[in-house]
Amino acid sequence: MVDTTHADEPTTEEIVEGLQKPDESIEKQLEQELKIAQAMSLASVNEHMSGLIPRNHADNILDGRSVEDSMESVSVAVQAALEGVSTKMQGVSNALTREGWRIGGTDIAHQITTLDINGLNSVEIGTTSLDVLEASEDRLTKENELLQARNKRFMDQREVVDPFLEASEITKSKGWKRFFVGTGLASGATVSTIGLATGVGAISLLPGSLIAGGTYLAFAAVRKYVASQREKAKEAEAKKQAHYKKFNEDFLTQLNQRFTEYKMAANLIKEAGEAGRDALLVNIEQSIDMAEDEDRAAMGESLMKLKNQTNILDADINTAASRFPMIAPRTPLSESMKINFLEAVKKVEWIDNMLKVKRELNKREAIDESFMESTQAQEAEFTTQLSGVDALNDYLTNYKSVKEMEVVGIKPFALLEPDAESPSEDELLRDIRRDLAREGFLSDLSDKFTADMTDMAGLAESTDLIFTLHHLFCEHDEFLVDGTIAIPTLQKILTWIYHKDIETRRGVPEVSDLTVELVDDLEDSSSGLFAKGNLILEALDMLELDDLDKHSMSDYETSKDDGKIFVIQIEKIHTKFKKGKNDLPENDQNEFETTFEKFKKHAEYLRDITHEAWKKKKDFDVWKSENIDDPDSEYNTKNSDISRLDDEIAALEGADPRDEDEIARKTSERELLIEFVKTVEDSRPTFNRNSYKRDEKRAAEEFFGGSFEIESKLHSVEGYARDTLYRRIKGSLFEKFEKEMKQKMLDHWEKNDPYKILLALNKKAGKVTVGYLKDIESIRQVSLPSHLDQKKTTEMVLTKNSRDGELEMQSTDGTLLLHLVKPMIHVEKVKRGKNTDILKSLVHNAIIFDRATDGSLSNARETVVTNVEFTS
C-alpha cells in the first residue's frame, strides 16, 4: 500500500517540470540540482520497487522457491537500487556543500531529508508485488482448470479404450518414449515451461510444437516394433524348445548310462556273491570236519536252526556265523557276507536230512514215554541214513544236548591302524618274545607245538625280522587272535610292516606285473601239481587190492595223464608270457626264464615219476597175480633179496669213493625186507586172508620202493615252492598286509559301493526301510534298520561334517558312533500306478561302531542310510 500522508507534496513530474525553468540565482540553481537528484533517485527506486522487484519475486515463486527465499533474494536488488540513489545524492551533496553556507546549511539538510522521505512515500509504485502475484493467480487458475480438464479427458478416453487394449493382449507400454524421434519430448517440455512463465497458454503451444517440429513419430515405428517383438517371441520359443529337447536327450542318456552301470555293478555283485557262496560252502564243511566234537555239534545245530526258519533275522545269521570263527572271525557280518552265508547254508544238503531227524526228535519229545522205545528205534533208523556225518550222529542221538547247546561268543578283532612312527626291530622283537614267554605259556605251547617252538626259538633269534613275522602269521596265526600277542604288540607289528613296506617299495625295484602274473600262474599250476602228486601218493598208500580195484586205479590213470598235462600247461604259460618278455627289464627277463625252467623241470620230473609209477603199477599187477596165492614163495624170495642186499651193501661200503646215498637206500630196503620176513614169520600160525592183505600192503610198499623217492622229491618240489613263496613274501608281504589286514578291517568304507550294499539289502529284505534324513545338515535322529540288532531309533548328534561329504555322528549317550561316507545320488524310475516317478535318493554307506568308555571303537556294522524325495 502507498503511504499518502504527504499527498499534497509535489510529484516527481511536477518537480522535473519545475526544474526545467531557468533560474539565474545560485540558490535557485542549487535547489534545482537538488530536486533533479531527488527526482532521479526516486525514479530509480520506483523503477526497482514497482517493476523488477515484484516480477522477480513472482518468478521466484513460480519457479518453486519459497516466499522467504525469494524475499531474501530480491532484497539484494533493493539494496543495489538504494546504493544507486545514494551515489546520485552524494554528487549533489558535494555541490551543495561547497555553497551550502550561503543558503543556510541546516535548512538544506532538513529540506533534503523531508523531500526524500516524502518523495519516497509519494512514489506511485505502478505494479506492486501483490499486483503481480494476483495477476499470476488469475492466469494460473484458468490454466490449471484447462489442464485438469484436458488430463481428465485423456484419462476418460484411456478408460474407454483400455478394454480393447487388454483384449488385444498387448503389454502396456512403459517404454513409449522410444517411439519419439529426436528431441520432440524435450522441446515439448521446454515450451510448456516458457508458456507458463510468459503467461501464454502452454496447451496451445504444446501440440503445435509437436506437429510443427515433425518430431512426433509414431505409427510406423510402432508397427515395426510389434513385428520385431513377434519375431523375437517366435525365436525365443524355438530356442526354448531346442533347449528342452537337448536337456531331455542329455538327461535320458545320463540316466541310461547310470542304469547300465548299475546293471553291471549288480552283475558283478551277483557273480561275486555266487563265488563267495561256493567258497563259503566249502569252508563251512571243512570247518565242521576240523572242529572238535562239541563245536561241531554247535555248528550243526546253528545251521539247522538257520535253515529251518521261515522268518530269518539278521541276529540269527550272526549267531550261526559266530560258530564258524574261520569264516567269520568277527560278527555281526557285513551285509554281503550275511547273504552269502545264508545262501551257502541253504546249499548244505545233509542239513536237510539232519533237519528231518531234528523235527522227528521234536515230535518224539511230545509223545508219551510209553512210545519212547519205538521212537528211539526210528531215530536210530534216521541217523543211520546219514552219511558223512557220523560225528554228528552221536550228538543227535542225545536229544538233551541239542536243547542245551550254548552259543559261544567270538572275541571281536580290534580295529588297528598303523602308527605314524615305526617301532625299532629290537623293540618289536622284545615285545613279541615277552608276549610269547608269559607265565605258563611256553610250557603249554611246547607240548602242543614242540617242533614249531624249536623253529620259533631259532627264528626269534634271527636277524631277519620279516621271516619271524612271516612264520608267526603263517604258522601261528591263532596267536594273533587269541590274545597271546597283545594288542599293543599287534599294533607295533602292523606299524612296523607298514613302514617297512614303504621303505622296501622305495628301495627295491618294483616287480613287473607280467612277472607277478607269471609266478602266480606257475604257482597255481604248481599247487595243482602238488595236489595230484599227493593223490598219487595216496593211491600208492591205498594199495589194498579192493581199493585199487574200485577207484584208485582210475585215479592213478588220471594222475599219469595229469603228469603230461602239467608240462603242456606250463609250456602254454611260457608261450603266453614269452610274448611280453621283451618288454621286461633285463633282470626280470632272466628271472622269468629261470623261474620257468625250474617249474618246467619239476613238471617234467613229476611226469616221469608218474609214468614210472604207472609202469610199476603194471608190474605190480603182474607180481600180484603171480604171487598172491604163494606167500611162502614171496617169503623165500625176500630172504634171498636180503642176502643179496647184504652182499651189495658190503660191496658199496668197500668202494672208493663210497656212495652213501645208495648205501642208505639199500640199508633201508633191507630193513623193510627183514621186517616183512619177520611179520610173515609172526603171522604164520594164524595166517588168513585178512592178515595177508596187510602183509600184501607192506609188500606193495616194498615193491614201490621208488615211492619213497618220489615222495622225497615231491617234498623237494614243495621246498622250492616254499622258497619261492618266501621270496615273494619278502617282496610283497607288506602289500599283502596292507590289502589283507588293513583293508580287511577298513574296507567297509574304502571299497564298498553304497549302491551295491543297497542292492544287497534290497535283495535280502525286498525293500530296505532305513532312516529318511530330510536334511543332511539337520540330522539329529537316525532310524536304524532292524537287522543291525540295535534300538530302532537312536538319538544322534552330528559331530563331524567334512567337505568331502563324510559325516560322523554319535549317540547322545556316547555308546554309538556312526560314520556316513561317500554320499551318492541314486536316481531310478519307480512305477506308481499309471505314473512313473523319478526317485532320487542320497545314499550313504554307513558304519556303526560301539564305543567303549575309554573311547575305543569295536563291533563295526554296515548299514545304509538314505534320504528320499519323491518328485513327479
Added chain:
Amino acid sequence: MTNQKDTLENFLRWFLDLEEISVEAKKEFTGHLLEVGGFDDVAATYVDVVMSYLIETSSEQAKRAKEQLDAVQAAIEVEKNPETSLRVKSVREATDKMKDLAQSFKAKLYREEQKKEKGEAAQEQVELDTLKDRLK
C-alpha cells in the same frame, strides 16, 4: 457387441481428431485399420503408446500448474500481511537509507561550515596583525 463397436469407433474418432498426432501418423494409422480390417495388436500398441504419452505429459503439466497456483496463493497471503510484505519492507529500507544519507549530508555540511569559519577567523587575524603592524 454393437455397443462395443460404437464405443471403439467413437474413441477412434476422438483419437484421430487429436492435434497432438501428426497428419502423417493419422494417415498411416487409418490405412492400417483399413488394411487389417479391424483393431489388431499393432493398432492397440500404437493407441497405447500415444495415450501413455498424452496422459503422462498432461498429468505432469496439470500437476505443475497446480503447484504453481498453490505457491502464488501462498505468496499473496504473505504479501497481504504488513508484517511480512515485501513492499513494506522495501520502503522501510529505502526510508532508512534516505535518513542516513541526510544525516551524513548534514554532518558534512557542518564540517565544511566549521572549516570556513576557522579560515575566515584566521584571515581576520592576519589582517588584524597586518593592520597592527602598520599602526606601529
